[in-house]
Amino acid sequence: MQTQALFREDAYAEGNSAVVVESSEAGIVLDRSVFYPRAGGQPGDTGAILWEGGEMPVADTVKAPDGSALHVPAAGAAIPPVGAKVTAKLDWTRRHRHMRMHTTLHLLCAAMPGIYATGNQIGADKSRLDFDLPDPPAKEWVTEKLNELIAGDHPIGERWISEAELDANPGLVRTLSVQPPRGAGQVRLVRIGTEEAPIDLQPCGGTHVRRTGEIGRVEVVKMESKGKQNRRIHIVLAEDAK
Incomplete structure (x- = not known):
């Protein structure tokens, strides 16, 4: 199950x-x-599992072979028995930062329409997105564009489409390195903006904030070359910028 x-x-x-x-x-x-298992560049959640007489710190959450969330115990931690009734409790501060960061990377795609992402990594402290981009704009321009989109306080929603609908609309996929999970017959689309005029719309299985204004200001702290055309853009939340 x-x-x-x-x-x-x-x-x-x-x-x-x-x-x-x-x-x-x-x-x-x-x-x-409620724990998100590591996938698509988003880290697995941490936190704790509590039961009568015990507590297990969760060091990571990954996918089990059947796709279930596998809550990995911290080294030396006690583990609950099969059948135990437990409470799963997130490290919410860390998760919420992942949600803010993940949504920012979607906005970065929106800021560069028609450009494909070649890799990504979401972190609570710093995130990065790689683009197939031979002539990148200045990092100051990207920072300004991202904060303009964030300040617009656009709503974020989702809907599901069939795999056949995705195949008929390949432009929805903005990443070259990570393809949407298949096999369940449906693909989840995450939308920023209104359904009638979305700012960004692409397949994604991760977690996001409800509105862009919740992200707060961000800053592009570094842009670097990772090949002839590959450019890596590093982003932090403004409260962490030094």
């Missing part, structure tokens, strides 16, 4: 009750969880 991915239903849920369905030193699988 796959874990019910509660983070898809509500990215702002900070915890949930659950039952342990698999338990080993490799990790804990719950019947339902």
Whole structure:
């Protein structure tokens, strides 16, 4: 039985009750969880799993072979038994920073229409996006454009389309390195802006904020060459800029 991915239903849920369905030193699988398993450049969530008489710090969350969320225990931590009723509790501060950063990378795609991303990595402190971009604009221009989009306080939503619809609209895929997950028959689209006039619309399985204004100011701190055409753009939240 796959874990019910509660983070898809509500990215702002900070915890949930659950039952342990698999338990080993490799990790804990719950019947339902708000924890995001590492994928698509977004880190796995951390936090804790609590039960009567015990607590397991979660050092990482990854995907089990069947796609379930595998909550990886910290070294030496006690683990709950199969069948235990537990509470899963996120490190919410870290997760929310990932949501702000992830949404910023979508806006970076919006700032450079028609340019394909070749790689990405989301972090709580710094994130980066690589582009197939031989002549990049100045980092000051990118910073200004991103903050203009953020200040617009655009709504963020989602909808699902069939894999056939995605195949008929290949331009929705903005990344060359990471392709949307297939096999379930449906693909999740994340939209920034209105349905009638989206600023950005692309397949994504990660977590995002509800409105761009929630991100706060950001800063492009570095742009570097990673090949003949590949350019890497490093971004931090403005409160962390030095």
